Amino acid sequence: MKLQKLCYYSQAWSLVWDEQSLFDERIEAWANGPVVRALYAQHRGQFTVHDWPTGDPAHLSPDQRATIDAVIDAYAKLTAQQLSDLTHSERPWMEARAGVAPTERSEAEITPESMKSFYASLASRNDTESV
Numbered sequence: 001m002k003l004q005k006l007c008y009y010s011q012a013w014s015l016v017w018d019e020q021s022l023f024d025e026r027i028e029a030w031a032n033g034p035v036v037r038a039l040y041a042q043h044r045g046q047f048t049v050h051d052w053p054t055g056d057p058a059h060l061s062p063d064q065r066a067t068i069d070a071v072i073d074a075y076a077k078l079t080a081q082q083l084s085d086l087t088h089s090e091r092p093w094m095e096a097r098a099g100v101a102p103t104e105r106s107e108a109e110i111t112p113e114s115m116k117s118f119y120a121s122l123a124s125r126n127d128t129e130s131v
Contacts, residue, residue: 001032002076003043005083008034008110010071012092015116016123017070018063027110029096031103033087034110091118 007023014022025038042054060068075083087093092114100106 002080002083004035004039005033005080005087006071006075007036007039008087009075009083010068011112012115012119013071014064014067015112016119017067021112022064022067027115029093029100029106029108029110031105033084034093 008027011022011027014020023036025036027034027036057065078086092110095114096108096110097106100108
């Protein structure tokens with residue numbers, strides 16, 4: 001669950017800071033928070049991921065690496081449950097889950113547009129507060 005949330009936040013902040021997606025797969029608003037179905041399929045049933053058969057970090061741009069590093073610095077200290085709770089309190093997940101019962105299954109997409117809009121507003125607010 002933690003891997004899913006870190007991927008979600010990496011995608012969200014990439015949309016804001018780098019103005020591009022890190023990956024093309026859609027993010028769905030599952031009951032436990034945002035999930036990339038393709039990623040879930042790769043690590044389903046694993047509580048700790050020790051080996052990753054696909055992907056190559058050498059293909060990341062310096063900006064992408066910086067974004068992922070910043071997300072890990074900010075969010076990795078939180079537990080999987082804390083990350084799930086955090087996503088549940090934020091507009092993109094709540095809007096995608098509108099009308100769906102808390103434990104009900106959903107394949108509703110958390111759109112890149114909703115993510116960018118919400119996290120850009122957080123970044124803007126933080127910039128204003130630090131002045």
